[in-house]
Amino acid sequence: MIPYARQSVSEEDIKAVSEVLRSELITQGPVTEAFEETVAQYCSARYAIAVSHGTAALHLACLALDVGAGDIVWTSPNTFVASANCAVYCGAKIDFVDIDPATYNLSVPALEQKLIEARKAQQLPKVVIPVHFAGQSCDMKAIKTLSDEYGFSIIEDAAHALGGQYLHNKIGSCQYSDITIFSLHPAKIMTSGEGGLVLTNSQKLARKIRLLRTHGIEKYHELKEAATEGEWYYQQSRLGYNYRISDIQAALGLSQLKRLDGFVKKRHELAQRYNNELAGLPLMLPWQNPDTRSSWHLYVIRLNIHEINKTRKVVFEQLRSMGIGVHVHYIPVHTQPWYQKLGFQTGDYIECERYYKEALTLPLFFDLTSEEQTKIIDSLAEVLNH
Ligand SMILES: *Cc1c(COP(=O)(O)O)cnc(C)c1O
Secondary structure, three states: OEOOOOOOOOHHHHHHHHHHHOOOOOOOOHHHHHHHHHHHHHHOOOEEEEEOOHHHHHHHHHHHOOOOOOOEEEEOOOOOOHHHHHHHHOOOEEEEOOEOOOOOOEOHHHHHHHHHHHHHOOOOOOEEEOEOHHHOOOOHHHHHHHHHHHOOEEEEEOOOOOOOEEOOEEOOOOOOOOEEEEEOOOOOOOOOOOOEEEEEOOHHHHHHHHHHHEOOEEEHHHOHHHHOOOOOOEEEOOOOOEOOOOHHHHHHHHHHHHHHHHHHHHHHHHHHHHHHHHOOOOEEOOOOOOOEEOOOOOEEEEEOHHHHOOOHHHHHHHHHHOOEOOEOOOOOHHHOHHHHHOOOOOOOOHHHHHHHHHEEEEOOOOOOOHHHHHHHHHHHHHHHHO
16 A cells, blocks of 8 residues: 655664664753754754654643633644644633635635634634644735734644745744744654654743743753752742653654755655646646745645545545555544534534545655556546546
8 A cells, every 4th residue: 555654764864863872862862952953943943942742842832822721722623633632731722713725724814804703702812823734834924914913822833844935934934923833753744753843933932842841840050049959959840741852763853854855855746746647637736825835745636526426435445445545634623523522513614624525635755656656646547537
């Protein structure tokens, strides 16, 4: 089966990880620091903090912005559940903004409309989490303008978008946001096995995120009490977590970062070939906003169900039986049983639900061969034309 996503691990990557295994420190140490500095430079952000998962990065981002009970957080329903769960972890109320039918990202007109109503009801969000779906940036300039007008903070969920660009900046520069997070899960653009990153230009937020990454504990050298106590002394000043990454993982991340531009370039070539060769089929190709340069985490087509006389389920199953590991991104978060218990209902976000019924993710990853891609294209044509 050709999977929809797969990590690419080189001999160089393995060598970098082995070196850490032979060294003194294997948990968070100098390699993690080097990884953080290199990521910050790559994205032109002032601070980067490496953590255990993208989900931990989202949780820490919310905590750093003081999201808590009584606060409201908005995100897109077309995302992985983690984008919404992070707000719930903090005790906040979560709500969703419907998607744009062309990009499948959070819709800016829908956001503006919802803000107007929320202001009247005195229910404005404290934080909005735009998700750069499939690696294509949201319209960050417009979202930032609304944040200035309505006073919310912005966390970019860029789990899909490491290596992508918006206008003239790398995603992660935080030019139009307070914080950006990345995931380093093996299915994403590059990996550290498991891992996540939090980027910000704010020294205050960076400090808080570092503190909360390790139990809310400050070490002796950061404390004035250390003089009267001793070198063993530490102090827990806030309730934090253990969201550290290990140097073993950071070594893989640092090594993969050297390959990142190559990963994205190859993904562009593969996406371009799909665009060219699928153009005549009864489906909608993924539209690209010219302000963005996607990292192409996912290649998602929308089936023209009426024309093909087959449900998405049948198309999915026929392709799977032919060895094509197609997938679906995403089941709208508000339709998940746990979210329905919070009061959300099917029908709440029409564009997202309509999109979901027709969406199909085709395999796209760095090591996908030309022969494999030919097989995918031919199989899809066969399934849709018969
Ligand atoms: C993968 C993903 C996450 C979570 O990242 P993990 O590293 O798996 O915890 C968050 N948001 C989105 C949009 C994702 O795709």
